[in-house]
Amino acid sequence: MDYQFKDIEQKWQQFWADNQTFKVENNSTKPKYYVMDMFPYPSGAGLHVGHPLGYIASDIFARYKRLRGFNVLHPMGYDSFGLPAEQYAIQTGQHPSVTTEDNIATYRRQLDQIGFSFDWSREVRTSSPDYYKWTQWIFMQLFNSWYNKAAGKAESIAQLVEHFETSGSKGIDAVSDEDTLTFTADEWKAFAHNAKQEELLKYRLTYLRESTVNWCAALGTVLANDEVKDGFSERGGYPVEQKKMMQWSMRITAYAERLLQGLDTIDWPEPLKEMQRNWIGKSTGASVKFRISDFEFRNSDKSEIENSKSDFIEVFTTRVDTIFGVTFLVIAPEHELVDALTTPEQKADIEAYITQTKKKSELDRMADTKTVSGAFTGSYVLNPLNGEKIPVWIADYVLAGYGTGAVMAVPSGDQRDYLFAKHFNLPIVPIIDIQNIETEADPTKEGKYINSDFINGLTYKEAAAAVVAKLEEAGAGKAKVNFRMRDAIFGRQRYWGEPVPVYFKDGLPYLISENELPLLLPEIDKYLPTESGEPPLGRAADWKHPEGEYELSTMPGWAGSSWYWYRYMDAHNDQEFASKEAIEYWKDVDLYIGGSEHATGHLLYSRFWNKFLKDLGFVVEEEPFKKLINQGMIQGRSNFVYRLIDAEGHGTNTFVSYGLLADYKTSPLHVDVNIVENEVLNLEKFKKFRAEFENAEFILENGKYICGVEVEKMSKSKFNVVNPDDIIERYGADTLRMYEMFLGPLEQSKPWNTNGIEGVFKFLRKFWRLFHNEQWDFRVSDEMPTKAELKSLHKIIRKVEEDIERFSFNTSVSSFMIAVNELTDLKCSKRTILQDLVIVLAPYAPHITEELWTLLGNPAGSLSYAAYPIFNPEYLVEDEFAYPISVNGKTKMNLSVSLTLEPKDVEAFVLANADVQKYLDGKTPKKVIVVKGRIVNIVV
Numbered sequence: 001m002d003y004q005f006k007d008i009e010q011k012w013q014q015f016w017a018d019n020q021t022f023k024v025e026n027n028s029t030k031p032k033y034y035v036m037d038m039f040p041y042p043s044g045a046g047l048h049v050g051h052p053l054g055y056i057a058s059d060i061f062a063r064y065k066r067l068r069g070f071n072v073l074h075p076m077g078y079d080s081f082g083l084p085a086e087q088y089a090i091q092t093g094q095h096p097s098v099t100t101e102d103n104i105a106t107y108r109r110q111l112d113q114i115g116f117s118f119d120w121s122r123e124v125r126t127s128s129p130d131y132y133k134w135t136q137w138i139f140m141q142l143f144n145s146w147y148n149k150a151a152g153k154a155e156s157i158a159q160l161v162e163h164f165e166t167s168g169s170k171g172i173d174a175v176s177d178e179d180t181l182t183f184t185a186d187e188w189k190a191f192a193h194n195a196k197q198e199e200l201l202k203y204r205l206t207y208l209r210e211s212t213v214n215w216c217a218a219l220g221t222v223l224a225n226d227e228v229k230d231g232f233s234e235r236g237g238y239p240v241e242q243k244k245m246m247q248w249s250m251r252i253t254a255y256a257e258r259l260l261q262g263l264d265t266i267d268w269p270e271p272l273k274e275m276q277r278n279w280i281g282k283s284t285g286a287s288v289k290f291r292i293s294d295f296e297f298r299n300s301d302k303s304e305i306e307n308s309k310s311d312f313i314e315v316f317t318t319r320v321d322t323i324f325g326v327t328f329l330v331i332a333p334e335h336e337l338v339d340a341l342t343t344p345e346q347k348a349d350i351e352a353y354i355t356q357t358k359k360k361s362e363l364d365r366m367a368d369t370k371t372v373s374g375a376f377t378g379s380y381v382l383n384p385l386n387g388e389k390i391p392v393w394i395a396d397y398v399l400a401g402y403g404t405g406a407v408m409a410v411p412s413g414d415q416r417d418y419l420f421a422k423h424f425n426l427p428i429v430p431i432i433d434i435q436n437i438e439t440e441a442d443p444t445k446e447g448k449y450i451n452s453d454f455i456n457g458l459t460y461k462e463a464a465a466a467v468v469a470k471l472e473e474a475g476a477g478k479a480k481v482n483f484r485m486r487d488a489i490f491g492r493q494r495y496w497g498e499p500v501p502v503y504f505k506d507g508l509p510y511l512i513s514e515n516e517l518p519l520l521l522p523e524i525d526k527y528l529p530t531e532s533g534e535p536p537l538g539r540a541a542d543w544k545h546p547e548g549e550y551e552l553s554t555m556p557g558w559a560g561s562s563w564y565w566y567r568y569m570d571a572h573n574d575q576e577f578a579s580k581e582a583i584e585y586w587k588d589v590d591l592y593i594g595g596s597e598h599a600t601g602h603l604l605y606s607r608f609w610n611k612f613l614k615d616l617g618f619v620v621e622e623e624p625f626k627k628l629i630n631q632g633m634i635q636g637r638s639n640f641v642y643r644l645i646d647a648e649g650h651g652t653n654t655f656v657s658y659g660l661l662a663d664y665k666t667s668p669l670h671v672d673v674n675i676v677e678n679e680v681l682n683l684e685k686f687k688k689f690r691a692e693f694e695n696a697e698f699i700l701e702n703g704k705y706i707c708g709v710e711v712e713k714m715s716k717s718k719f720n721v722v723n724p725d726d727i728i729e730r731y732g733a734d735t736l737r738m739y740e741m742f743l744g745p746l747e748q749s750k751p752w753n754t755n756g757i758e759g760v761f762k763f764l765r766k767f768w769r770l771f772h773n774e775q776w777d778f779r780v781s782d783e784m785p786t787k788a789e790l791k792s793l794h795k796i797i798r799k800v801e802e803d804i805e806r807f808s809f810n811t812s813v814s815s816f817m818i819a820v821n822e823l824t825d826l827k828c829s830k831r832t833i834l835q836d837l838v839i840v841l842a843p844y845a846p847h848i849t850e851e852l853w854t855l856l857g858n859p860a861g862s863l864s865y866a867a868y869p870i871f872n873p874e875y876l877v878e879d880e881f882a883y884p885i886s887v888n889g890k891t892k893m894n895l896s897v898s899l900t901l902e903p904k905d906v907e908a909f910v911l912a913n914a915d916v917q918k919y920l921d922g923k924t925p926k927k928v929i930v931v932k933g934r935i936v937n938i939v940v
Contacts, residue, residue, distance in 0.1 A: 001772075001776050002765070002768075002776050003764060003765045003768040003848070005731070005732030005733075005734065005735070005764070005847070005848070006732065008732075008847050008848060008850075008851045009113070009115065009728075009732055009733050009734070009847040011851070012115070012846070012847045012850045012851065013112055013113065013115060013847075015850075015860070015861055016117070016861075017112070017120075019861055020120075020121060021117070021861055021864055022074065022117040022118060022119050022120075022864070023119050023121050024071060024072060024073050024074075024119050025071075026569065026570070026579075026581065026582045026585050026586070027581075027585060028071035030069055030070055030071040031069070031070050031071065032070065032071050032072075032073070032585060032586060032587075032590075033062075033065045033070040033071070033072050033073070033590050033591075034072075034073045034565075034586050034587075034588070034589045034590045034591070035058050035061055035062040035065070035072060035073070035074045035589075035590065035591045035593075036058070036073075036074075036075065036565055036568070036589045036591070036592050036593075036625075037054055037055050037058050037076065037592075037593050037594060038054070038592070038593070038594025038595065038598065038602070039076060039077045039078055039079050039124075039561070039564065040078060040079065040107065041078070041079045041080070041082050041084070042078050042080060042100060042103035042104045042106070042107045043084060043103060044084075044088070044099070044102075044103050044106075045716070045721075046103075046106045046107065046110055046723070047107065047110045047111075047723075047724055048714055048721045048722060048723060048724070049634060049714075049722045049723070049724050049727065049736075049740070049752055050633060050634035050635075050636075050714050050752070051724075052111075052114055052724060052736075052740065053631050053632070053634055053740050053746070054593040054594060054595075054629075054631035054746075055111070055114070055116060055593075056114070056737050056740050056741060057593055057629070057631060057741070057746050057807065057809060058074070058591065058593045059074070059115075059116045059117055059118075059737075059843070060737075060741070060804065060809060060843040060844055061591060061804060061807070061843075062074035062117055063117055063842060063843035063846065063864065064804045064843045064868070066117075066864055066865060067839060067842065067843070067864075067865075067866060067867065067868040068868050069867070069868075073119065073122075073568065073569070073586060074116075074117055074118055074119060075118060075119050075122040075123070075124075075568040075571075076111065076116070076118040076120070076123060077122075077123050077124035077125060077126075077564060077567075077568070078100075078104050078107070078123075078124070078125045078126070078127075079126050079557070079560060079561050079564075080100050080104065080125045080126050080127040080128075081126050081127045081132075081496055081497045081498065081554075081555075081557060081560060082496065082557055083219070083221070083227075083235060083494065083496070083557075084235065085099045085100050085103075085496055086494055086495055086496040086527055087219070087235060087236070089495075089496070089527045090526070090527045090528060093526070096127075096495070096496040096527070097127065100125075100127055104125070110724060110725065113725075113728055113733055114724065114728070114733050114736065114737065115733045115734070115737065115846050115847055117846070117864065121571070122568050122571040123571070124564055124567050124568060124571055126498075126559075126560030126561065126564065127496070127560075129518045129520055130518070130574065131560065131567060132498040132518055132560060133517045133518035134563075134567065134576075134577035135498050135555065135559050135560050135563070136498060136499070136500075136501040136517055136518060136519060137501075137514065137517055137577065138562075138563060138577070138609065138613070139206060139500065139501060139555070139559075140501055140511050140514065141612075141613075141616060141618075142204070142205040142206040142250060142612065143157075143204055143205070143206045143502075143509075143511055144156060144157045144158075144204075144511070145157060145204070145205045145612070145615075145616065146160050146174055146175075146176070146203040146204060146205060147174060147175040147205060147251060147254035147255075148173070148174060149173040149174060149175060150173045152258075153615040154205060154254070154612050154615040154616060155615075156616075157200060157203070157204065160172070160174075160200070160203060161200070164183075164185065164188040165185055165188060165189065166185055167185055168182075168183050168184040168185045168186075168187065168188055169181065169182050169183050169188075170184075174203055175251055175253065175254035176202050176203045177202035177203075177207075177209075179202070180199070180202050180203070181199060194506055194508060197508045197510075198508065201508070201509070205250060205251045205254065205612070206248060206249070206250045206251070206490060207248070207249060207251070208246055208247070208248060208249070208509060209246070209247065209249050209487075210244050210245065210246050210247070211244070211245060211246075211247045211249060211401070211489055212242050212243070212244055212334045212362075212399075212400055212401060213242070213243055213244075213245050213247060213489060214227070214228050214240050214241075214242065214243075214361055214362070215240065215241055215242070215243035215245065216228075216233045216238050216239070216240045217238070217239070217241075218233070218236065218238035218239070219233055219235070219236065219238055219494075220493060220494065220528055220529035220535070220536070221492050221493045221494040221535075222245065222247070222489070222491065222492055222493055223240060224556070224557075224601075225361060225362055225363045228240045228361040228363065228364075229361075230364065231359050231360055231361060231364065239359070240361060241358040241359055242334070242357065242358045242359075242360070242361075242362075243358070244334065247489050247490070247491045247553075248489070248490040248491040248500065248551075248553065249487045249488060249489055249490055250487060250488045250490045250608075251487050252485065252487055252488045252604070252605070252608045253483060253485055253486065253487050255607075255608050255611050255612070256280050256282070256483040256485055257282070258611055258622075259276070259280055259604065259607055259608065259611070260276075260277060260280050260282055262607065262611075262622060262623050263276060263277065265622075265623060266623050266625065266626060266627070266628070267626060267627040267628070268625075268627070268628040269596070269628065269629070269630055269747070271596070272596050272599045272603075272628070272630060275596075275599040275600055276599060276600060276603070276604060278484075279484070279485055279599075279600040279604065280483055280484065280485045281482075281483055281484020281485060282481065282482075282483055282484075283318050283481070283482050283483075283484070284318065284479075284480075284481050284482075285316055285317050285318035285319070285320060285464075285479075285480060285481075285482060286316070286317060286320040286464070286467070286468050286471065286477050286478065286479050286480055287314055287315070287316055287404075287477055287478055287479075287480040288314070288315050288316075288317060288320065288323065288384065288408065288471060288476065288477040289312040289313070289314050289384060289475075289476045289477055290312055290313045290314075290315065290329060290381035290382060290383065290384065290390065290408070291311060291312045291381060291382045291384065291476075292311055292312060292313065292337075292341070292379065292380075292381050292382075293379070293380040293381060293382050293389055312381070312476075313329060313331065313337065313381055313392065313404075313406050314404045314406065315329070315403075315404055315406045315407055315408045316403045316404055316480060316482045317407075317408055319410070319413065319464075320464050320467045320468060320471075320477070321455060321460060321463040321464045321467055322410045322413050322431055323383065323384075323385055323408070323467055324383075324385070324386065324429070324431055325410040325411075325412050325413055325429050325430070325431035326383060326390055326408045326409060326410055327390065327409065327410070327411060327421065327426055327427040327428065327429055328390055328391045328392070328393055328409045328420075328421070328426050328427075329381055329390055329391070329392045329393070329406060329407070329408055329409065330374065330392075330393050330394065330395045330397075330398050330406065330407050330409055330420070331377075331392060331393070331394055331398060331405060331406040331407075332394065332396075332398040332399055332400040332405040332406070333353065333354045333357045333394045333395075333396055333400075334399075334400035334405070335394070335400055335405045335406065336405075338350065338354070338377065338394060341377040341378070341379040341392055342377045342378060342379070343377065343378030343379065344378075345378055346375065346376055346377055346378035349375045349376070350375050350377060350394065352375075353373070353374070353375040353394060353396075354394075356373075356396075357396040360396060362399055362401075365396045365397060365399065366397075366399070368396075368397070372419050372420055372423040373395060373396065374393045374394060374395035374396075374420065374424065375393065375394050375395075376391060376392075376393050376424075377391075377392045377393065377394060379391075379392045380392060384471060384474055384476035384477065385467070385470055385471070385474070385476075391426070393420075393424075395420065397416065401486045402484060402486065403482060403484075409421070410431070411426065411427075411428040411429075412428050412429055412430050412431055413431060454466050454470070455467065488558075488605065488608075489556070490555065490556055490559070491553040491554070491555070491556065492553060492554055492555070492556050492557075493529065493535040493536075493552075493553055494527075494535065494536060494554060495521070495524065495527045495535075495536035495537065495554065496521075496527075496554070497554030497555050497556070497557070497559075498554055498555040498559055498560065499519045499520070499521055499537070499550070499551070499554055499555075500519075500550075500551040500553060500554065500555060501516070501517065501519045502550070502551040503544075503545035503547060503548040503549060503550050503551070504548050504549050504550075504551070505547055505548035509551070510547070510548070512545060519550070521537075521554075522537065522540035522541075522543040523540070524536055524537070524539040524540050525539055526539065534552055535552040535553055535554070537550070537552040537553075537554070538552050558601060558602055558605045561602050561605075561606070562602070562605045562606050562608070562609040563577070563606070563609050563610075563613070565588075565589050565606075565624060565625075566578045566583065566613075566619065569582040569583060569585075569586045570582040570583075577618075583618075583619055583620060584620055587620055587621050588621040588623065588624055588625065588626055589624060589625045589626065590626050590627060591626070591627050591629070592625040592627065592628045592629070593628075593629045593630075593631055594628075594630065594631070595630060595631065595633075596630040603625075603628075606624050606625075607623065607624060610622070610623065610624040629746065629747065629807060630747060631746050631747065632744075632745070632746065632747050632748040632749040632750060633713075633749040634714070634740070634743065634749070634750060634751075634752050635711050635712065635713060635714065635749055635750065635751045635752065636673070636711070636712050636713060636714035636715065636718060636720030636721065636722075636751070636752060637673060637709060637710075637711060637720060637751045637752050637753050638670055638673065638709070638710045638711070638712045638718050638719070638720040639670070639671050639672075639673050639676045639679070639681075639707040639708065639709060639719075639720070640658075640668040640669060640670060640671060640707055640708035640709070640710065641655045641668070641669050641671045641681065641686070641705070641707060641708075642655060642656045642657075642658065642661060642664075642666035642667070642668055642669075642708065643655055643666055643667050643668075643669055644656055644664055644665070644666055644699070645664075645665045645666060645667055651667060653692070653693070653695060653696050653697060654696070654697045654698070654699065655696060655697070655698050655699070655705065656698075656699045657698070657699060657700050657701040657704070657705045657706045658679075658701075658706040658707060658708045659701045659706055660699060660701055664699070668708060670717075670718050670719045670720070671686065671689065671707060671719060672689055672719040673719060673720045673721075673722065674722070674726065675689060676707050677754075678755055679706050679707050679709060680704050680705065680706060680707070681704075681705040681706075681707050683696075683698060683705060686705075711751040714752070722752055722754070724736060727739075727754075727757070731757060731758075731760075731761045732761070732764075732847070733847060734764055734844075734845035734846070734847050734848050735757065735760050735761045735764060737844060737845060738760050738763075738764070738813050738816075738844050738845055739756070739757045739760045741809040741810055741812070741813050741844065742756070742760055742810055742813040742814070743810065744810055745808065745810055746807055746808075746809055746810070747807075760813070763816065763817050763820060764845060764848055766820050766821075766824060767816075767820050767841070767845075767848070768848065768852075769824070770820065770823060770824065770828065770829065770834060770837075771829070771834060771852055771855065771856075778855050779829060780829050780830070780831045780834055780856065781829050781830055781831065782830075782831050782832075783830055784830075784832070785828070785830045785832050785833050786826070787875070787879075787880060788822075788826055788880075788896065789823065789826055789828045789830060789833045790833070790872075790875040791875050791876060792819055792822040792823055792826070792828075792833075793819070793823075793833050793836055793837060793869075793875075794871055794872055794873075794875040794876055795815075795819065795876060796815055796816065796818075796819040796837065796840055797836065797840055797869050797870075797871045798871045798873075798876075799811075799812065799815045800812045800815065800816075800840050801868075801871065803815070804843070809844075812844065813844070816841060816844070819837070823837075831856065834852075834856070835853075835856050835858075836869040838852050838853050838856070838863070839853075839863065839866050839867075839868060839869055840868075840869060842863055842864075842866075846863075846864075849863060850863050850864075853866075878899070879898060879899055879900065880896045880897065880898055880899060881896070881897060881899050881933050882894040882895065882896045883895050883896075883897050883906070883910070883934075883935060883936045884935050884936070885910060885916060885919075885936050885938070886935065886936065886937040886938065887919045887920070887937075887938050887940065888938075888939060888940060889937065892916075892919045893915060893916070893919075895910060895913060895915075895916070895936075897909055897910070899932075899933060902932075903930040903932055904930075906930045906932070906936065907928045907930050907936070910928070910936050910938075911925070911928070911938075916938075919938075920938070920940060923940045924940070925938045925939060925940050926939045926940060927939040
């Protein structure tokens, strides 16, 4: 029977499901290997052909590792909390869980029909209470922990309290808020209960603080930076403004150094590691305090400064040696001292500028390096080393959450400061070039030349050290290591997310009891914020803790994805997030495949949570993912038709073929790629594409309408989305799997182009043909294979093994084609050869190989755990040569002859061949010319 891919694929998908072929145990005498994909958010659109790329690659590797004798964990689940389902709920009133369930069903059907070897018994869903119970539990561990810098790890808050009770705050070196108190043990004991809780909140790894966030009023929620574009929400296009809100945060900054050092221990793409290094942003420099100069506080009482425990503005700089070139300070528009510093004369300008800034996201502010804008507060600070008065400005390129929210501006040493000074006519003071001190500064230059004896003539490092020493002596600064990374905001004002397991009493947060987990999402009447502006959970009736009010924000999208690989290890454990035995067996993820867009989000947060869990002894590895591969994007291949424009400039209903565009005035329109094949438009389907095209007319070339082509991101709006269902219906899942690998290197982006898919499908039919005769009856022989057949087999064994180990899947597909062509030419039907070839191809095309494995007489379903063929290099030793046999100078055939034979023996061997004798037609050769290892020419 010919290759009936539909029947074969449905049969084996059902077999794998019924027999749980890929279910794996948490113990084995085999070595373990853990392969994981970044799990998907189940959107309503389902998968397009770009989505499975990484999944196919990981599945090939997982199947290969099973064949190599590993106990392979290859799970799948769904990151199923998120804003899209909630927005749909707002629009339709349908509960997000219903939408999510429907979307998951679509994803599961699509994933199953591609033939992935997932252990579905371990499926997780972040929106399932039995999963988010443990996300809430991890939050509770963070709340009950602090970071001990002396020990270099997180420890229990109970240990901190014990220290306070015996020694007070003395000897505590913690990552904490800056306004922690100094107290003795007796003073601590005398604190009221609420005072103690307020102080402990300054140490906890998850805590409340006022943060500047991206607030979208229309969506009623805080958005992450990557959810905002040009001041509008990416979803819906609603205005977004910067707003201060009390938010939960997590002290990821406590782990900054460990996150940085850990990058040297993991096998990740270097560009991704560099993104994390830049995001962490370690820099060495100094903290400098610029005391606020006396002035009249007409806009606010001086107590504002006193209440903030600050009569100075602190900056961090990596070039403290340039302090004599500071001519102004710039603080963020959100800086806590802006109101106190703003004089009445400057109030209107400052307020207008702050209003303008609120319309920009942080990313926009950081990215805008060309625009010069700012406003003068009317106040001054004093240079701590020479006492000069320095004006204080606000500007949106300074962010409150980065460093101290203030920078010292040295326009003679920094391009942005220089442009700012020029724009606002501020002084530019030349400073000593301490690295090229040979030439004297010219005192006649415009501005004042600042020279200080104690740094003149020193190297850069010597000067910095000298300045720091002077600052420390004056109590105005100190050396400091700074990190650009900020603590992570951990809250969203929306419904469809994990409830935070916290209630408030007297304005302070307290954890619920562990036996109250999971804290379930309550039912609400609609999914919008309340009329008074509270998050949607504020609508829940009778949703209160016995001792107070529940937290109304929910956890952010990254909460559930920051630990899910551990839940896969022990997915149904209702006593702990994963058992100690399961964690000690699987340890970490050996191979993780997913997109680089998660470099400074999910991947950073996952590393943070993993290190925290290790500190508390819950896990055994410092890093969660040993090896990471970022798959490239499969881009859409858009097609265009060209509408004819009439003399008045209006679009007509006539369309011009691509090759004729030079003769006409036209405008391009995207057309559905699914009605285009090899760039030829299906005219009848086009007329049904839109009602307006029903009577369309066409100017053709050679009787066809040829479409234009452009590579773009796959998008519904561009009509270039290709549904894998359609490909599988036409060619089968094995063809889709191999073709996606064939498109190019895994890590590179490449356009989807169905023009070549027919070749992959023909390859599989040709492979199937090797096992069948002309009548499509299954036929294999038990004859001994020839050297040529063994050579062809062992070439592909070695090639695929090398390619898979280095994740070069595209070159394997080409090699399979070559091997099947060789074996077809050799008319090979030997069981010894074909059975090993089936195993080698199985990771790429699991359905056809399972069927052939069974037809070869092996037990059904055992191919997944067969032994990978052992490569024998002896079969690749070149001891034969296929001599071209020429008769009177014309090549007639090739004939394999041993390279050990001398020319006279080669001549005898060739002339004895029956096919050669046919070409001689009974004639006796006049001469036989043998060039050893090159050619045999017979002259008759």
